[in-house]
Amino acid sequence: xxxxxxxRRNSYRSLITPGTEEGFVIEIDPTITNEPFDPDYTCExxxxxxxxxxxxxxxESKLSATTNxxxxxxxxxxxxxxxxxxxxxxxxxxIALLGCGFxxxxxxxxxxxxxxxxxxxxxxxxxxxxxxxxxARLVFALTLSASLGVCSSYLVFIGQTLxxxxxxxxxxxxxxxxxxxxxxxxxxxxxxxxxxxxCLLRSYAVFAFTSALGVVAVLGGIIVTLASGIFSDPxxxxxxxxxxxxxxxxxxxxxxxxxxxxxxxxxxxxxxxFLTFPIMNSMKxxxxxxxxxxxxxxxxxxxxxxxxxxxxxxxxxxxxDLVLSNLGNGPYLSALKLLLCIDLLFTFPIVFSSGRQxxxxxxxxxxxxxxxxxxxxxxxxxxxxxxAKIGNGSIAFxxxxxxxxxxxxxxxxxxxxxxxxxxxxxxxxxxxxxxxIMPPLITMNLVRNGYGxxxxxxxxxxxxxxxxxVFVVTSTSYFTVVSFLSG
Numbered sequence: 001x002x003x004x005x006x007x008r009r010n011s012y013r014s015l016i017t018p019g020t021e022e023g024f025v026i027e028i029d030p031t032i033t034n035e036p037f038d039p040d041y042t043c044e045x046x047x048x049x050x051x052x053x054x055x056x057x058x059x060e061s062k063l064s065a066t067t068n069x070x071x072x073x074x075x076x077x078x079x080x081x082x083x084x085x086x087x088x089x090x091x092x093x094x095i096a097l098l099g100c101g102f103x104x105x106x107x108x109x110x111x112x113x114x115x116x117x118x119x120x121x122x123x124x125x126x127x128x129x130x131x132x133x134x135x136a137r138l139v140f141a142l143t144l145s146a147s148l149g150v151c152s153s154y155l156v157f158i159g160q161t162l163x164x165x166x167x168x169x170x171x172x173x174x175x176x177x178x179x180x181x182x183x184x185x186x187x188x189x190x191x192x193x194x195x196x197x198x199c200l201l202r203s204y205a206v207f208a209f210t211s212a213l214g215v216v217a218v219l220g221g222i223i224v225t226l227a228s229g230i231f232s233d234p235x236x237x238x239x240x241x242x243x244x245x246x247x248x249x250x251x252x253x254x255x256x257x258x259x260x261x262x263x264x265x266x267x268x269x270x271x272x273x274f275l276t277f278p279i280m281n282s283m284k285x286x287x288x289x290x291x292x293x294x295x296x297x298x299x300x301x302x303x304x305x306x307x308x309x310x311x312x313x314x315x316x317x318x319x320x321d322l323v324l325s326n327l328g329n330g331p332y333l334s335a336l337k338l339l340l341c342i343d344l345l346f347t348f349p350i351v352f353s354s355g356r357q358x359x360x361x362x363x364x365x366x367x368x369x370x371x372x373x374x375x376x377x378x379x380x381x382x383x384x385x386x387x388a389k390i391g392n393g394s395i396a397f398x399x400x401x402x403x404x405x406x407x408x409x410x411x412x413x414x415x416x417x418x419x420x421x422x423x424x425x426x427x428x429x430x431x432x433x434x435x436x437i438m439p440p441l442i443t444m445n446l447v448r449n450g451y452g453x454x455x456x457x458x459x460x461x462x463x464x465x466x467x468x469x470v471f472v473v474t475s476t477s478y479f480t481v482v483s484f485l486s487g
Contacts, residue, residue, distance in 0.1 A: 059282070059284055061283075061284060062283070062285065062288040062291060062292050065279055065282070065283050065288070065289065065292040066292040066293075066295050066296045067296075068279065069272070069275075069279065069292060069293055069296035069297075070296040070299060070300050071214065071215060072272050072275060073269050073270060073272065073296060073297065073300045074218055074269075074300050074303070074304070075214070075218060075269075076153065076154065076157045076218075076340070076344060076419070077153070077265065077268050077269045077423055078218065078222065078269065078304055078307065079157075079221065079222075079225075079322050079323050079324050079419075080265050080268075080321065080322055080323075080419055080420045080423055081093075081097075081265070081266075081269070081304055081307065081308040081311075082307070082308045082311035082312050082315070082319050082323045083262070083265075083319050083320065083321050083322075083323070083420055084096070084097075084262040084265050084266060084308065084420075085308040085309060085311075085312045086248075086249075086312050086316075086317070086319045087252060087258045087261060087262045088251075088252045088258045088259075088262055088263075089248070089249040089250045089251040089252050089258075090245060090248055090249070090250050090309055090312065091250040091251055092250070092251045092252050092258065093305075093308060093309075094305055094309075096259075096262075096263055096266055097266050097270075097301055097304065097305055097308075098301060098305075100263070100266045100267055100270050100271070101270050101297045101298065101301040103435070103436065103465065103468075104267075104270040104271045104272070104273070104297060104435055105293055105294050105297045105298075106465075107273060107435050107436065107439040107440075107465070108272075108273050108276050108289075108293045108435075109289075109290040109293065109294075110439045110440075110442075110443055111123070111126070111273060111276045111277075111439055111442070112276060112280060112286070112289045112290055112293075113452060114126055114130070114439075114442050114443065114446060114452070115276070115277065115280060115286075116286070116287070117446060117451045117452050118130065118446075118451075120277075121277065121281065122277050123139050123143065123273070123274055123276065123277050123434070123438075124136050124139050124140050124143065126277075126442060127139040127438060127442065130442045130445050130446055131441060131442060131445055135438070135441075138433075138438075139434065139438060140358060140362075142274075142430045142433050142434050143274050143354070143355075143358060143430075143434070144355045144358045144359065145426070145429070145430040146274055146426060146430040146431050146434065147274075147351060147352065147354045147355030147358070148352070148355045148406060148409050148410055148413070149413060149422070149425070149426030149430055150268075150351055150426060151348055151351055151352045151355070151406075151410045152409075152410040152411070152412075152413035152414045152422055152426070153268070153414075153419055153422045153423050153426060154344040154347065154348050154351070155188050155191060155192065155348070155410055155411065155414045156188070156414045156418065156419045156422050157322065157340075157341075157344055157419050158187065158188070158191050158341045158344055158345065159184040159185070159187040159188035159191065159414065160184055160321075160322055160325070160418065160419060161322070161324060161325075161337050161340065161341055162175060162179075162182070162184075162187045162341060163182065163183060163184040163187055164324075164325050164329070164337075165329055165334055165337060165338075166179050166180060166181060166182045166187070167181055168329045171328070171329035171330070171334065172331075173329045173330075173331070173334035174334070174338075175334070175338070176329070185415070188411060188414055189411070191345065192407050192408075192410070192411045194345070195345070195348055195349065195352075195407055196403065196404060196407055198345075198346070198348070198349045199348070199349045199352050199353075199356065199403045199406070199407060200399070200400060200403055201349060213339070213342070213343050213346075214343045214347060216339075217336070217339045217340045217342075217343040218340070218343075220336055220339070221324065221336055221337075221340055222307055224327075224332070224333065224336055225307075225311065225323060225324065225327060226307065226310060226311075228327050228328070228333070229241065229310065229311065229313075229314035229315070230314075232328075233314075233326075233327070233328060234314055234315075236314070241310060241313050241314060242313070244313040244314070244316070245309055245310070245312065245313035247313075247316070248312050248313065248316060256475070259475055260475035260476055260478060260479030260480075261424060261476075261479045261480075261483065262420070262424060263424075263428065263472060263475075263476065264423065264424035264425060264426070264427040264428025264429070264432065264472070264476040264480075265420055265423045265424045265427055266427070267427035267428055267431050267432050267435065267472065268423040268424070268426055268427025268428075268431060269300075269304070269427070270297060270300075270301070271427060271431040271432060271434065271435035271436075272431075273431070273434045273435045273439070274431070274434050276289070276293075279292075311323050311326075314326070321418040321419055321420045321421075322418070322419050322420070324337060324340075352403075352406060352407075352410075355406060356402060356403060356406055359402045359405070359406060360398075360399060360402050363398070363402060364395060364398050364399070364402070413425075413426075416480070417480075417483060421480060421483060424476055424479075424480060425476060425477070425480045427476075428472050428473060428475070428476025428477070428480075429473050429476060429477055432469055432472040432473050432476065433469060433473055435469070436465060436466065436468055436469025436472060437466050437469035437470065437473070439465075440462035440463070440465045440466040440469075441466065443462055444459060444462050
């Protein structure tokens with residue numbers, strides 16, 4: 001039997017390969033005895049089932065997209081920025097953050113223009129159309145790594161925060177009362193077990209409340225941290241806190257080590273390039289994405305710079321890997337820390353779902369549910385055949401195995417070091433490659449084939465950006481390995 005599927009209209013690959021047919025046929029082995037595929041197929045996109053896989057108009061406004069992008073940037077990573085500014089200095093940290101924000105904005109806008117030129121629906125598809133299947137597999141793997149890496153940082157955040165509450169003998173917080181002196185690894189293990197059933201859920205409507213909860217938790221954490229530093233510990237007052245900033249280092253003692261050990265954390269916050277396509281696809285006017293990302297990045301950068309500088313002024317050389325560790329564990333502060341942990345506990349499955357879906361598509365293949373064929377890589381005939389050979393019960397077990405394996409990877413990554421170390425590695429390697437290396441390669445290849453044009457920096461500017469990305473990846477990898485081996 002055969003299944004005829006429409007190829008995406010006006011794709012970059014069909015434009016540069018004249019004569020490409022509008023449709024193509026994938027042969028399915030007729031000896032496969034599983035439930036047959038229905039040629040009158042439908043396409044499942046998220047929770048929506050439509051007749052064909054044509055483009056679905058987005059509904060999100062520019063303001064909504066800007067808000068969502070800002071929420072993606074401002075999260076748990078904001079509490080690691082004060083330590084970055086301690087390492088890089090007040091001026092050095094400001095330059096690093098603004099520079100990273102500028103480059104991330106530029107490359108996300110570049111990806112947006114490339115998407116418009118090619119009609120690609122995803123980052124993986126864009127890389128495959130422009131650079132070939134090898135690049136598509138690389139972006140595929142990096143997106144998976146970024147998803148699991150971010151989840152591992154959540155696990156570290158929860159473990160470190162709960163351990164600090166558990167170990168505080170001078171506090172009467174609830175965690176200390178019921179779970180005294182529990183180690184970070186034990187907390188991470190317990191949380192990983194609790195996350196397994198949550199990560200098996202296929203619908204995330206139950207987690208809808210976490211969006212509002214996350215905003216309240218993060219903003220509350222930042223405000224309480226600043227208020228605590230000004231009025232309580234060290235309690236220098238606003239003017240005294242500003243004076244203390246002048247006593248801190250303005251630049252790093254060692255540029256190489258400071259960059260390698262901390263720039264990845266900045267990239268962890270701002271290099272959200274892998275979210276370009278989902279957000280653009282959700283927008284009513286995708287062309288407004290460039291303005292939305294610029295507003296979100298520069299707005300959050302200004303806010304985070306002020307927060308980080310003030311915290312370094314409060315705590316100086318004692319600024320912790322997660323600045324929340326510098327706070328006391330009174331009833332209100334401990335409640336706030338627990339709120340942040342609960343928020344990340346329910347955010348984990350949502351972020352994990354993107355990596356899980358990638359792994360399921362690679363290991364299990366497109367799945368059939370209620371008469372609907374869901375696919376991500378229609379060109380892969382073997383994936384379709386592989387799915388047809390798997391029974392429904394086996395698919396459920398396979399999905400559970402993928403979820404368990406993903407959580408185990410996250411737990412393993414969490415053992416590399418503290419939150420800052422994990423965020424630095426994920427941000428510098430996976431997100432750094434997707435932000436600083438792949439976009440210039442895609443842009444130059446498109447221009448070479450007659451699509452679009454280079455900006456004022458020309459080809460040398462694209463090469464400089466790509467080489468900067470290589471430097472980010474190699475330096476963060478090197479210093480993370482050194483830190484792990486020496487620790």
